[in-house]
Amino acid sequence: MKFYIATDHAGIDLKDFTVALLKEKGHEVIDLGPFNKERVDYPDYALKVSQSVLGDATSQGILICGSGIGMSMAANRHVGIRAALCHDAYTATVARAHNDANILCFGERIIGQGVCESILDAWIAGSFDGGRHTDRVAKIEAIKS
Numbered sequence: 001m002k003f004y005i006a007t008d009h010a011g012i013d014l015k016d017f018t019v020a021l022l023k024e025k026g027h028e029v030i031d032l033g034p035f036n037k038e039r040v041d042y043p044d045y046a047l048k049v050s051q052s053v054l055g056d057a058t059s060q061g062i063l064i065c066g067s068g069i070g071m072s073m074a075a076n077r078h079v080g081i082r083a084a085l086c087h088d089a090y091t092a093t094v095a096r097a098h099n100d101a102n103i104l105c106f107g108e109r110i111i112g113q114g115v116c117e118s119i120l121d122a123w124i125a126g127s128f129d130g131g132r133h134t135d136r137v138a139k140i141e142a143i144k145s
Contacts, residue, residue, distance in 0.1 A: 001124060002059040004052040006032040006045035007108075008071075011064030014108040014116060018062060021117060025124075046074035050081045053102055060123070061103035068107035075103050082140065087111060089122035096126030100137045 063071035075083035083103035084095030
């Protein structure tokens with residue numbers, strides 16, 4: 001699987017852990033920054049990952065900030081992005097299966113490395129169930145306001 005990943009200054013440590021873990025598991029990872037803990041604005045990095053995922057239909061995105069909330073809000077402003085804020089393996093599984101989520105969001109101040117790994121494993125193992133969820137996802141995509 002191919003992942004585009006970014007964070008803000010509050011998620012650098014968990015981003016670095018996530019990049020290393022995904023590469024160790026054999027995935028392609030494009031790190032869009034930042035690369036130090038100097039203050040940055042999370043919407044700028046949500047934009048980078050969202051545009052990359054929209055331009056590469058075979059990829060998934062990962063966005064990290066302190067809580068994951070700001071990143072998920074910013075990413076979901078882009079038509080075609082379905083960013084899911086996940087706190088555990090169950091929410092990651094359901095986001096993929098029911099919502100066809102294409103960007104995973106989480107917060108470094110909320111989860112630790114062990115939970116992060118379980119979320120990533122669930123995300124990678126998951127896929128969209130289709131069926132009754134297809135019409136619901138289409139309704140999400142049709143919202144333009």
